[in-house]
Amino acid sequence: xxxxxxxxxxxxxxxxxxxxxxxxxxxxxxxxxxxxxxxxxxxxxxxxxxxxxxxxxxxxxxxxxxxxxxxxxxxxxxxxxxxxxxxxxxxxxxxxxxxxxxxxxxxxxxxxxxxxxxxxxxxxxxxxxxxxxxxxxxxxxxxxxxxxxxxxxxxxxxxxxxxxxxxxxxxxxxxxxxxxxxxxxxxxxxxxxxxxxxxx
Numbered sequence: 545x546x547x548x549x550x551x552x553x554x555x556x557x558x559x560x561x562x563x564x565x566x567x568x569x570x571x572x573x574x575x576x577x578x579x580x581x582x583x584x585x586x587x588x589x590x591x592x593x594x595x596x597x598x599x600x601x602x603x604x605x606x607x608x609x610x611x612x613x614x615x616x617x618x619x620x621x622x623x624x625x626x627x628x629x630x631x632x633x634x635x636x637x638x639x640x641x642x643x644x645x646x647x648x649x650x651x652x653x654x655x656x657x658x659x660x661x662x663x664x665x666x667x668x669x670x671x672x673x674x675x676x677x678x679x680x681x682x683x684x685x686x687x688x689x690x691x692x693x694x695x696x697x698x699x700x701x702x703x704x705x706x707x708x709x710x711x712x713x714x715x716x717x718x719x720x721x722x723x724x725x726x727x728x729x730x731x732x733x734x735x736x737x738x739x740x741x742x743x744x
Contacts, residue, residue, distance in 0.1 A: 558611065568606055569624050571592065571605070572707075573591050586688070586708065592605075593628055593630060598680040603694045603695060604700060606628045620663075630670065632667045633666070634666045635666075640706050671683075
């Protein structure tokens with residue numbers, strides 16, 4: 545059992561003009577090529593981590609409510625650790641902000657099921673063997689093409705497409721970026737080490 549507990553309830557939930565604010569991430573890892581890296585397309589060089597929804601078998605990226613005692617980056621890191629049991633390096637720049645309707649019941653009348661989701665890229669550096677929501681969720685590493693096909697929500701598919709565009713432009717699939725010594729602090733922020741690695 546994990547010594548960290550998942551946060552529950554919406555007592556500390558942030559709202560913006562009747563939209564529930566949500567933060568999440570696309571956890572990913574770069575695959576090392578044994579062949580020439582230029583011969584492999586980006587969609588098969590990166591794997592993303594998806595988790596099953598509680599009581600269902602569909603796949604989603606880790607995300608959840610952004611609470612009033614944390615930054616949007618801390619919320620994304622916390623959700624990755626709670627739902628997927630992963631820690632890593634979170635990019636400070638969001639992939640984007642998406643508006644969507646929540647499928648879960650909304651107890652707050654002013655919420656009306658509308659959500660505004662901030663999504664980030666998280667390079668996974670550690671997979672925990674024990675994490676808070678492991679009894680309710682299964683983890684699954686997929687290549688980008690598989691993830692696009694299996695992703696339940698259209699807005700998450702859009703976030704994944706934006707992730708792929710950013711990764712392509714960023715050139716993060718070059719072999720030298722796989723080395724921890726080559727990771728720079730640009731675009732990254734120090735986050736609570738319970739959820740994410742602190743970048744020096």
